[in-house]
Amino acid sequence: MTDRRRWRAIPLLVLCVLLLGGCAARSVTADREPVAARQVRVTTTTTMITDAVRRIGGDRVQVTGLMGPGVDPHLFKASARDVRSLRDADLILYGGLGLEGKMGDLLADLAARQPTAAVTDGIPRAALLTHPGSPEPDPHVWFDVALWEDCARTIADRLATLDPQHADVYRVNLDSYLAELSALDTEVRARIAAIPPAQRLLVTSHDAFAYFGRRYGIEVAAIQGISTAAEATTADVERVAELLASRRVPAAFIETSVPRRTVDALLAATAERGFGAHIGGELYTDSAGEPGTPEGTYPGMVRTNAELIASALGAPGREG
Ligand SMILES: [Zn+2]
Structure with missing residues (x-):
């Protein structure tokens, strides 16, 4: 290294030391503050x-x-x-x-x-x-x-x-x-109880609603398992399509955090059985909605889901 380069390097070194020292000091102070x-x-x-x-x-x-x-x-x-x-x-x-x-x-x-x-x-x-x-x-x-x-x-x-x-x-x-x-x-509980009993079947792409079903009295069926990491098989799609068609349940649901292709495949398989089910709406499953919207909070997401499920499966509208 020439002398000129060395002299240039020193202020840079000092600056680095000061910056690092400053950061370290700040973080120690923040951590020590109760x-x-x-x-x-x-x-x-x-x-x-x-x-x-x-x-x-x-x-x-x-x-x-x-x-x-x-x-x-x-x-x-x-x-x-x-x-x-x-x-x-x-x-x-x-x-x-x-x-x-x-x-x-x-x-x-x-x-x-x-x-x-x-x-x-x-x-x-x-x-x-x-x-x-x-x-x-x-x-x-x-x-x-x-x-x-x-x-x-x-x-x-x-x-x-x-x-x-x-x-x-x-x-x-x-x-x-x-x-x-x-x-x-x-x-x-009141909204789910308003669904006609024969249609109390909640069909979704992944199996997120077992606790919901147990607590609020609605049977649940999903094409995928409890994690979205495993792909749905054709046999899974056929099994759930048979259930929808035989029970004449009018709707299946897509989810905000899961691609909709499995539910599209399900409705196609249900149609092949001569029964036309539709998409009942998009449920908030593993995530709430955008901040600032009614479904952007936990209570809001649960309420929105319950209302979508109830109305798509034939519950009479709310009074008032
Ligand atoms: Zn999940």
Whole structure:
């Protein structure tokens, strides 16, 4: 290196040291600042969890949701930016039960080094559904609103453990959320009960509604299994088409987070049996809708689904 180059390199080196030193100092200060004196940084996976953490955490939390509307959690892979957000979080909240199928190893690594919890941890194991051939319980618990109440309690507990000085804030917000969920549970039950009994069959592309069916009294059938990772076979399509045609159920449903081609194949197979079923609408299954729309929240997505299912399967319209 010539002298001139060396002299030029020194200020650059000093600048680098200053920048790095500055970053390190800032991050140490931020980490040492107790959470009680600032917002709690929470990183979440699905939109349903993000929405619940916003409700329960209120102004006390700064929530980063990794999965936006329409994102399929079974197939989601964390980017380098997502990993940074997870590492920077005071608390990580995810669905668990294998929902975030491609993030399992990452979440296990994070759990070993920082506060990390599955929101489904508080659900009694006996309340979980299992399906033949699947090693883990069905992760789609949010469609039973009573089970989602358990998830909400777990979220509030975790926030209060991390930020005990504001435990009363989380308690008040939780109570208000639980009251809303209880009313929602009653509303959904009434809408599904209004469907004529013979037509109480919910057909979707992937098997996300087993908890919904059990809680609200509607039989469910799906072309794919509980994960979207496995492709549907022709035999699956024929089996469900036979069910739709023989029961004369007027509609099957597509899903916001799953491509519609399997349901299109199903309706074609049903038509070959001489029965014309139609698409009853697009259900919000593994993700809520766009923020700012009625279905952009967890209660809104459940209400929208129940209304679509009820009206497409022949329930009389709501009064008023
Ligand atoms: Zn799913």
